[in-house]
Amino acid sequence: MKRGCTQCGECLNVCPVYQQYKREQYSPKGKRILMEPIDNGDSPLPWERVKFLSRLCAGCGRCKDVCARKLSTADLLADVRSTHPHWTQYMWELWISHMGPFWPALGFFASLTPDAVTPGPLRSSLAMAKALPAPKEGKPWVVLKKNPAVTVDPTPVVVFAGCTANNARPLWRAKTEKLLKAWGYTALDSSSFVCCGGTLHHAGQYKAMHAMQEKNTAVWKELGRPRIAAFCASCHHSLAEYAEKVLQGEDAALWKKSLTPLSTLLAGAQAEITPDKPAEYGYHHPCHWGANGDRDQPFLADIVPGLKKGADVCCGMGGVLKMTDPDLSMRMADACLASFPSSARDILTGCSGCAMQLSAAAPKGTSVHHWLDVVSV
């Protein structure tokens, strides 16, 4: 049986929001002290007094990793937001569920707005919008080849691209399908999948999230329960929870077994590095792999020498910060980028959200890419 927070304080050091403020009320512990009674319906304080703290969470899950009771403050905050909805949450649902096809166009118009005339409070949101249109394709510098000695599992594979890739970075999905084909996998049509629902969970928009989960599991079943290739750590994290929260019995076990990071499907790849490789590059660890579960980092370390891991700082993209406090979200991205050695100005990652967020925040001379951007077949 789980009880509430023990106030051991282990979560302070790992919480990226706390790191920005250095005051206990911004830590998971501080929020739990206020929100557990709200969740239980016996809070001495009204919701109006505590709601601002409920919205300051990047949903990174680091607090759960270090918690002796394995309490997820991100989940608790999502629960209380769900029972105390705010209009921005509906806006976020609208943005995720219905506006996806318009993201690139909106980003294009945003890019026409000069920074100088943008009001201060809107600058961080505008920077994010400007990152939405896909940039001109760079020159890949890793040519991947399948190791002929590796036998490929004949189970068909379907790519789960996620809403970011589907709407703003279609190249990632196309390249994934090309890689799978080159490896000899049978890739199925993935166009019926919708958003994984993770971001709507953080927003507390549970009804819309459940609809997405139902849709995605129905698609998987219709396709004959294939393996699911995910190239985004956040999508993978969210999809992994389906096995516990959406599916039951054999389907739950099979879903868990089927969900596979793309890098795992490409294990043993042979890599040829071209002269276009930057002298030094960094790797940003997405929080949603968990502290010890990053599947891309060892894959990349194998195929490209000299991988320089960053200081493991959250990029600030997750949770609800993009709608509740975009400035804080951007300050977290700045802190993340500043944690890399100054010589590593090319940064790779394996999460669609991290890649978009850090691209938007990157100063001139720094570029951030999903690793799919730099590989070719």
Added chain:
Amino acid sequence: MSYATELTEAHKTFLKDALGEGVNFEPEVTQIYSSDASLRTGKVFAVIWPANTEQVRKVMAWADAECVVIHPRGRGTSLSGGCVPTVPGIVLSTLGMDRILDISITDFVAEVEPGVCTATFQSECEKLGVFYPPDPASGKATSIGGNVSTCAGGLKAVKYGVTRDYVLGCDVVLPGGGLLKLGGRTHKDVIGLDMTRFMAGSEGTLGILTRLILKLLPKPESSASVLAGYPSLDAALISMGKVFAAGILPTAVEFMNETVLDILRQTGEIPWPETVNSLLLFQVDGCKETLPLEVARLGRQLDDSLWQTQGVGAAEENKLWAYRRRISAGSYVLGPDRIGGDMAVPRGQLLAAVRRFEEIAHNNGKRLIAFGHAGDGNIHANLHYDASDPDDKRRTEKTHHELDDAVLEFGGSISGEHGGGCLKDVGRQLGEAEHAMMRQIRKVFDPKGILNPNKGY
């Protein structure tokens, strides 16, 4: 003493003028600072985050004049209620003072503000090739100021000592606003009374620490760990005795009793055979050339173990220490609520004390989770229970109190690490005259008793 029972508008205006953004009166903030890891609560008028010594001096002069109680607080991790406002007052958080001011690799001295996170400071030292040894197991959660206030111990105390052994000096702001600059950057200093030592373990009762001067050591070149399994705790501690008798001084020695092994068995994979019921975890450090010899020497003394494994270097060692780290989370299989003890006994009494504690627990229908720093005789004696079951709660609290009585039978201390806080009846351990003298000393520093009342001693 008659303390202020509320803050007047004039009080609030003073605090806003003195601290600007560094004060908050809102209940959604004060509630968060009204408790600590003891889960006891008190009333907080306001929380302040001074940014420098001058601000602390202003506040302490004002608080003394107005008889407003001040509760100093680091990261609020005290298990003994050291941060709980026993009297309504102001919580002074040191988190606004968290700079590392200097790490000198020639003086082997660091100067830090009290709010620096212990693990962050250690990591910055290691980047420069120097070493700050005190390492409470909760070092990632604690602040240096909190460590000094409680004289935190930790895993490496057996070889390197506790926090007070590394405090060379400190700046202390007294009630009334006076500033004491105690000690200095020398590793030796015998002029005058050693008042720096008074501050270590004083639990925020003498003054507010605003700067700490800490001793550093050269960083050991390498380390190795050995995990050894035994049929019983008796066998394990006999083996540990042989290690010390052979002249080996490990960096750390942790023990785990049979209940802990049962918890580890229930909560995850274990590499040791079923016959293993107790563990010892050793760490040794030194230079790369001699470390293998030291590990081999240690291994020879542990030849009576049923099972052994070794790890050399951080990555391999972490895998072994992960079993020790699993205890805290795993213990919840024995109940969703916990009362923890941190008694210390003379090293030679460890086995007898643990067995006596287990007997007390058993007589109350409880199981004792005993682990800790065997090299220091420091026992983490935890009891898990279900607080919603009144009978379980009563039996657990009874056991906890009986353990405190029992530790004194062994010539021990009711707290080796966590401090008296507001939970321990220190009068059971301290002599009457000694206790009275401590209180007189406290009055010299704080005549009106505005600092952390009802805490410590």
